Amino acid sequence: MKVYKTQDVRNVAILGHGGCGKTTLVEAMANVTGVTKRMGKVADGNTISDYDKEEIKRKFSISTSIVPIEWRFWKINLLDTPGYMDFTGEVEEALSVADGAIIVISGKAGVEAGTERAWDFCEKYEIPRVFFVTDIEDDNADYMKIIEDLRNLYGKKIAPFHLPVKENGKFTGYVNVVKMMGRRCTDDGNKFDDVALEDMNLSDELKAELDPCREALNEAVAETSEELMNKYFDGEEFTLDEIIDALRQNVNEGSVVPVQCGSGLENISIENLVKTCVEFLPSPIRDNVKIFGKDPRTDKEYNVDYDSRRPFSAYVFKTIVDPFIGRYSLIKVCSGTLKNDMTIYNYEKSTEEKMSRLYLLRGKDAIEVPEINAGDIGAIAKLTNTATGDTLSLKNDPLVFEKFEISAPYTYKAYQVENKGDMDKAAQGLQKMMEEDRTLKSFNDKENHQMLLYGMGDQHLDVAVSKLLAKYKVQINLTKPRVPYRETIRAKVEVRSKYKKQSGGHGQYGDVAMEFEPSGDLEKPYIFEERVVGGAVPKNYFPAVEKGIAESVDRGPLAGYPVVGVKATLFDGSYHPVDSSEMAFKTAARQAFKEAFLKAKPTLLEPIASLSVLVPDSYTGDVMGDLNKRRGRVLGMNPAGGGKTVVEAEIPLGQLYGYSTDLRSMTGGRGSYSYTFNRYEQAPSDVQEKVIAENANADE
Numbered sequence: 001m002k003v004y005k006t007q008d009v010r011n012v013a014i015l016g017h018g019g020c021g022k023t024t025l026v027e028a029m030a031n032v033t034g035v036t037k038r039m040g041k042v043a044d045g046n047t048i049s050d051y052d053k054e055e056i057k058r059k060f061s062i063s064t065s066i067v068p069i070e071w072r073f074w075k076i077n078l079l080d081t082p083g084y085m086d087f088t089g090e091v092e093e094a095l096s097v098a099d100g101a102i103i104v105i106s107g108k109a110g111v112e113a114g115t116e117r118a119w120d121f122c123e124k125y126e127i128p129r130v131f132f133v134t135d136i137e138d139d140n141a142d143y144m145k146i147i148e149d150l151r152n153l154y155g156k157k158i159a160p161f162h163l164p165v166k167e168n169g170k171f172t173g174y175v176n177v178v179k180m181m182g183r184r185c186t187d188d189g190n191k192f193d194d195v196a197l198e199d200m201n202l203s204d205e206l207k208a209e210l211d212p213c214r215e216a217l218n219e220a221v222a223e224t225s226e227e228l229m230n231k232y233f234d235g236e237e238f239t240l241d242e243i244i245d246a247l248r249q250n251v252n253e254g255s256v257v258p259v260q261c262g263s264g265l266e267n268i269s270i271e272n273l274v275k276t277c278v279e280f281l282p283s284p285i286r287d288n289v290k291i292f293g294k295d296p297r298t299d300k301e302y303n304v305d306y307d308s309r310r311p312f313s314a315y316v317f318k319t320i321v322d323p324f325i326g327r328y329s330l331i332k333v334c335s336g337t338l339k340n341d342m343t344i345y346n347y348e349k350s351t352e353e354k355m356s357r358l359y360l361l362r363g364k365d366a367i368e369v370p371e372i373n374a375g376d377i378g379a380i381a382k383l384t385n386t387a388t389g390d391t392l393s394l395k396n397d398p399l400v401f402e403k404f405e406i407s408a409p410y411t412y413k414a415y416q417v418e419n420k421g422d423m424d425k426a427a428q429g430l431q432k433m434m435e436e437d438r439t440l441k442s443f444n445d446k447e448n449h450q451m452l453l454y455g456m457g458d459q460h461l462d463v464a465v466s467k468l469l470a471k472y473k474v475q476i477n478l479t480k481p482r483v484p485y486r487e488t489i490r491a492k493v494e495v496r497s498k499y500k501k502q503s504g505g506h507g508q509y510g511d512v513a514m515e516f517e518p519s520g521d522l523e524k525p526y527i528f529e530e531r532v533v534g535g536a537v538p539k540n541y542f543p544a545v546e547k548g549i550a551e552s553v554d555r556g557p558l559a560g561y562p563v564v565g566v567k568a569t570l571f572d573g574s575y576h577p578v579d580s581s582e583m584a585f586k587t588a589a590r591q592a593f594k595e596a597f598l599k600a601k602p603t604l605l606e607p608i609a610s611l612s613v614l615v616p617d618s619y620t621g622d623v624m625g626d627l628n629k630r631r632g633r634v635l636g637m638n639p640a641g642g643g644k645t646v647v648e649a650e651i652p653l654g655q656l657y658g659y660s661t662d663l664r665s666m667t668g669g670r671g672s673y674s675y676t677f678n679r680y681e682q683a684p685s686d687v688q689e690k691v692i693a694e695n696a697n698a699d700e
Helices: 022-032 053-058 085-095 113-124 143-157 204-222 226-233 240-253 270-279 420-436 458-472 539-552 582-599 617-629 659-667 685-699
Strands: 009-016 065-071 074-080 100-106 129-134 158-160 162-167 170-176 181-185 192-195 257-261 292-295 300-303 313-322 326-335 337-339 343-346 351-354 358-362 365-368 371-373 377-381 411-417 441-445 450-455 476-479 486-489 493-501 508-518 526-530 566-574 602-616 633-641 644-652 672-682
Touching: 009 022, 009 085, 009 113, 009 270, 022 065, 022 074, 022 100, 022 129, 022 270, 053 458, 065 270, 065 358, 074 270, 085 113, 085 313, 085 458, 100 113, 100 270, 113 129, 113 143, 129 143, 129 270, 143 158, 143 204, 143 257, 158 204, 162 204, 162 257, 170 204, 204 226, 204 240, 240 257, 257 270, 313 420, 326 337, 326 358, 358 371, 411 420, 411 458, 420 441, 420 458, 450 458, 458 476, 486 508, 486 582, 493 566, 493 582, 508 539, 508 582, 526 539, 539 566, 539 582, 566 582, 602 617, 602 659, 602 685, 617 633, 617 644, 617 659, 659 672
Parallel strands: 009 074, 009 100, 100 129, 129 257, 158 257, 526 566
Antiparallel strands: 065 074, 162 170, 170 181, 181 192, 292 300, 313 326, 326 377, 337 371, 343 351, 358 365, 358 377, 411 450, 411 476, 441 450, 486 602, 493 508, 508 566, 602 644, 602 672, 633 644
16 A cells, blocks of 8 residues: 555544444445455454454454555545444544544434434544435435434534435435435446436425425535525525535534435445545644644643654554454554654653554554555554553654543453463453453452452443453453442440460460440541550550451451441550460450440441433433432432533442443433442441341351
8 A cells, every 4th residue: 555645644433323334334435445356244254344253253343443445546544433332442542543534324223322422422522524324225214314313413514415316115326415416326336327307207205305405405504604694595596616615614624514325235325425535524634623742851832733744753542462463553643754664762661662564454454564644544563562542753852642531431340260270361361451442441359359340331341251261261250249338336335355375385365455436537447546554465565456456457247348437445454474475465456356346336338429420301300210219319410511411419339230231221322421439328227237148148
């Protein structure tokens, strides 16, 4: 593949709901531009972008894949992203380097939750976009309903470019609403012959649909300038040049969003979409987008803006760590030109590496290239000290870009390695998977003696388990995590405990009188004090007594959870000049702690989380009702714009298990949530009884 100039590159993310046809569309675009001679199919597991064994098995995208295609004088880097919510991190990585987007809509399914989510992402990252309605040949496809739904959601910026024409139930062509010219399919399906509208034999039904499409297009054009708005209100027709000029400028800015149609599966009208990517979606150089990097030596900011004349810099937006295809750092060159014989520098890791080969990835295939210009996407192999989010530059001209923030995972489960001897192997495999996927996290919860795996949802965690087995030959099993309860006391008690043991020779003797009471500080496990008088317990045994308390609070007597908020005071005791020892006093203190704890009105504390749930306004009632069932306390609702509301609540952390799945079910996949730990508070008596009984059975 030849080297392209910045202005001739298009970086386009393919977005949409899971199963809407994104990968099939990418396959069709690759086919029509000559990358492949025969289209692969998702069902057959032979597409370019879904090459991972897990993707082939499950028949949907899990990771973002890059498929560069060439059309005439341009190169288009297609970023095929997953559609399911559990793999949102992959979408965000793609959007961190995309300059435009195609939002795919299934003509059969219409506007779905993933469609709206894709739009929200484009709004958040200010990415120009185009809608492409696929499966248009299907009997159940309803293009006009989709246009209506899009305009209801997003207003007058929706501009229908096409109106499909069906004859005898078969897709035979379309009306180009911009040029008001008919186009009829030729035998090979992808090519079209221009025909006059009157020659297309438009049905009355189609004529009735054409007027609203033209009106919608005119409204979108009129919104782009005051001059065109005045002309529109005066009832004057726009010229073709006025329409095209207004569309080109405003699609680039995101203030007009075209809608086209075709079929990825049947490879119909795909070249039109390729042409739209080139003519209407921007190159990396955009007037309204500025790329700033900081010189770490001086903290001075520089505006690099994909300028090939500046020194080299690049941002690592994704890492692939695969035992079969190797390790690649995927980059977008932000300034200068990257050549395969350069020495590059990672300032954050203080690592300088001499490059030998530079690649473009097309699915799993690595294509070697001599150089990559600013704005283009490529891959570097075997950068062992470079991670996703790092900046690469030159040692004498270092630059650092701000790291791209990615969604945090909130769904978690405990996991155990099936074969205990595979613990290290599992840890290494998960570490490599976390380098690839920043929304996957592994955490050792030492307090509750469990390993936790965090992800974006249950499906994400299931895929991680399957990948770990397939790639690294380690089986882990997921279970419901142990809620991090705490134990404390509510009353003040005094106890005396003596540890005495005689077995020939020196014996063991330790005697303590202690007072236990609530400390009032739930941030600390315990506070230890002493007020012994007269040397009843020698000072050199005080540390042993405290050590006994410190060991006791790790696992409380009530249900085996860590203890907090206890004040222990040693006020009396006795010792034996020969048999007393540190071990004896430590044991006596542990005995005293257990006895006192069970007498001092022990109670379980449950973790309370501050929860924020973002949902469309129409679902707020369902969400609040569900939170009440989970013992949540709704604190308020705040409008979030775009017909959405943030429901703020406090909820026991244990009640959030399975919430991701339930929230998606309640809201049709349109709800999302986040939470942070807030505090501990006393658990209700029925919860305490259940937890204590469960732990008693576990101990048995």
